[in-house]
Amino acid sequence: MKFAHDFLFGAATASYQIEGATDVDGKGPTNWDEFVKIPGKTFEGTTGEVAIDHYHRYKEDIKLMAEMGLESYRFSISWARIIPDGVGAINPKGIEFYNNIIDECLKYGIVPFVTLYHWDLPLCLEKDGGWLNRKTIDAFLNYANVCFESFGDRVKHFITFNETVIFCGHGYLAGAHPPGIHNAPEKYFQATHHVFTAHAKAVIAYKKRKQYGEIGLSHVFTPAFSIDNSEDNLFAAMHANQFNLNWFYDPILKGEYPDYVMAWLETQGIQPKITADDRESLIIAAPLNDFIGLNYYQPMRVERIHMPGDVVEPTRENATGAPGNPSFDGVYRTVAMDDKRYTKWGWEISPDGFVSGLQLLKEYYGDIRIYITENGLGDEDPIIDGEVCDIPRINFINDHLVAVKKAIELGVNVKGYYAWSAIDLLSWLNGFKKQYGFIYVDHDNGLARKKKASYYWYQKVIETRGSNLKS
Numbered sequence: 210m211k212f213a214h215d216f217l218f219g220a221a222t223a224s225y226q227i228e229g230a231t232d233v234d235g236k237g238p239t240n241w242d243e244f245v246k247i248p249g250k251t252f253e254g255t256t257g258e259v260a261i262d263h264y265h266r267y268k269e270d271i272k273l274m275a276e277m278g279l280e281s282y283r284f285s286i287s288w289a290r291i292i293p294d295g296v297g298a299i300n301p302k303g304i305e306f307y308n309n310i311i312d313e314c315l316k317y318g319i320v321p322f323v324t325l326y327h328w329d330l331p332l333c334l335e336k337d338g339g340w341l342n343r344k345t346i347d348a349f350l351n352y353a354n355v356c357f358e359s360f361g362d363r364v365k366h367f368i369t370f371n372e373t374v375i376f377c378g379h380g381y382l383a384g385a386h387p388p389g390i391h392n393a394p395e396k397y398f399q400a401t402h403h404v405f406t407a408h409a410k411a412v413i414a415y416k417k418r419k420q421y422g423e424i425g426l427s428h429v430f431t432p433a434f435s436i437d438n439s440e441d442n443l444f445a446a447m448h449a450n451q452f453n454l455n456w457f458y459d460p461i462l463k464g465e466y467p468d469y470v471m472a473w474l475e476t477q478g479i480q481p482k483i484t485a486d487d488r489e490s491l492i493i494a495a496p497l498n499d500f501i502g503l504n505y506y507q508p509m510r511v512e513r514i515h516m517p518g519d520v521v522e523p524t525r526e527n528a529t530g531a532p533g534n535p536s537f538d539g540v541y542r543t544v545a546m547d548d549k550r551y552t553k554w555g556w557e558i559s560p561d562g563f564v565s566g567l568q569l570l571k572e573y574y575g576d577i578r579i580y581i582t583e584n585g586l587g588d589e590d591p592i593i594d595g596e597v598c599d600i601p602r603i604n605f606i607n608d609h610l611v612a613v614k615k616a617i618e619l620g621v622n623v624k625g626y627y628a629w630s631a632i633d634l635l636s637w638l639n640g641f642k643k644q645y646g647f648i649y650v651d652h653d654n655g656l657a658r659k660k661k662a663s664y665y666w667y668q669k670v671i672e673t674r675g676s677n678l679k680s
């Protein structure tokens with residue numbers, strides 16, 4: 210089976226991870242520009258000061274994407290490049306840079322798919338409470354409107370937030386992302402609520418503009434499965450899905466929070482403060498979402514445990530996603546299983562879990578349009594005779610695209626696939642060691658770009674609309 214003619218084959222990046230030029234042409238500082246200076250927070254002290262210098266090399270990079278035949282490029286806008294202080298004055302050089310990116314994409318017929326927030330918050334806002342401060346909701350709405358106004362004539366696909374569970378979870382539970390707070394579930398849940406409210410207000414504002422594009426957001430998609438059929442472990446899977454899936458997807462797609470989680474929060478006395486206006490925004494926005502973006506890397510295999518919360522030391526290593534950590538509330542633990550395959554970073558490789566999870570989403574949320582806005586293999590790619598032979602990445606993406614095809618045949622409404630990542634880039638917690646790209650970046654040779662084996666393979670996938678995939 211070929212993928213439909215309107216299925217988008219894309220690839221993705223994020224501003225802080227590729228641009229560099231963190232203090233160039235009027236850009237304001239972000240929370241990450243400060244956070245990376247804290248010893249131990251990033252791998253070997255790597256920062257995004259240069260990243261892969263996409264700010265100066267974007268023409269070369271987008272030309273390489275065009276040569277691959279990429280149909281759509283998902284990238285994020287750095288809020289602090291557009292509005293340096295988060296609110297107030299607009300930086301014309303920032304508007305100019307992203308206009309150049311968008312126009313360069315359109316020059317090659319590449320569909321720009323824009324993420325408004327991919328974790329780099331203007332430092333002024335972070336210092337003023339960040340996502341814990343309700344003012345950040347209105348600051349985001351203002352920023353989103355500036356982007357709709359500046360780019361909405363050519364950009365017809367907007368993602369408001371990338372992976373709320375990560376920047377809030379690492380920010381207020383694991384302490385591994387700004388603001389680096391550890392084990393503060395009341396802050397975590399309140400911050401997520403403010404983000405959902407900001408999303409809802411931005412959706413409503415976008416629709417009012419009648420720019421006739423589509424808007425949604427991208428969530429991590431990590432469906433939880435019990436390690437066996439015992440009652441305890443089946444309970445653990447249900448609990449994990451309520452906290453990691455329903456808490457994030459229900460307020461966006463249903464306009465209300467899951468009762469199960471709200472009841473649990475009430476027992477702990479940490480239900481987020483929700484105003485009547487927040488509730489109204491969530492309810493109005495829910496049916497206006499055009500799509501949900503799924504960032505799928507792996508499922509979770511869980512078992513029930515009976516431990517107090519906060520039993521994980523807040524280290525970078527503990528936050529890189531490998532199984533074994535207990536949940537923040539001590540109810541379940543993720544488990545590595547003997548009959549599963551794992552990446553070098555301990556992430557399970559499970560295209561089957563992807564199909565099962567997509568079917569679960571269809572049960573929960575019906576026929577909402579879905580884009581796979583991230584999927585890819587983080588690896589250390591072997592270089593043999595000067596060529597980057599990332600065969601494991603080819604196999605990974607092949608198997609996950611076959612899974613997407615299968616899900617579509619089962620009636621799941623998937624309309625596009627964005628590999629993470631278009632080009633090797635900075636990993637927040639793994640430096641440049643964990644590579645995801647179709648294009649290699651040589652940090653020992655002036656950041657020279659080089660097409661990998663997977664670049665040529667994905668070029669063929671796009672050309673044949675997936676008929677070269679091996680199931």
Ligand SMILES: C[C@@]1(C(=O)O)OC[C@H]2O[C@@H](O)[C@H](O)[C@@H](O)[C@H]2O1
Pocket residue numbers: 223226371372504506530583587629635636637638639643
């Ligand atoms: C934690 C990690 C990783 O480095 O493996 O997950 C996969 C991918 O998710 C993206 O949303 C992040 O922007 C990107 O940096 C990656 O981050």
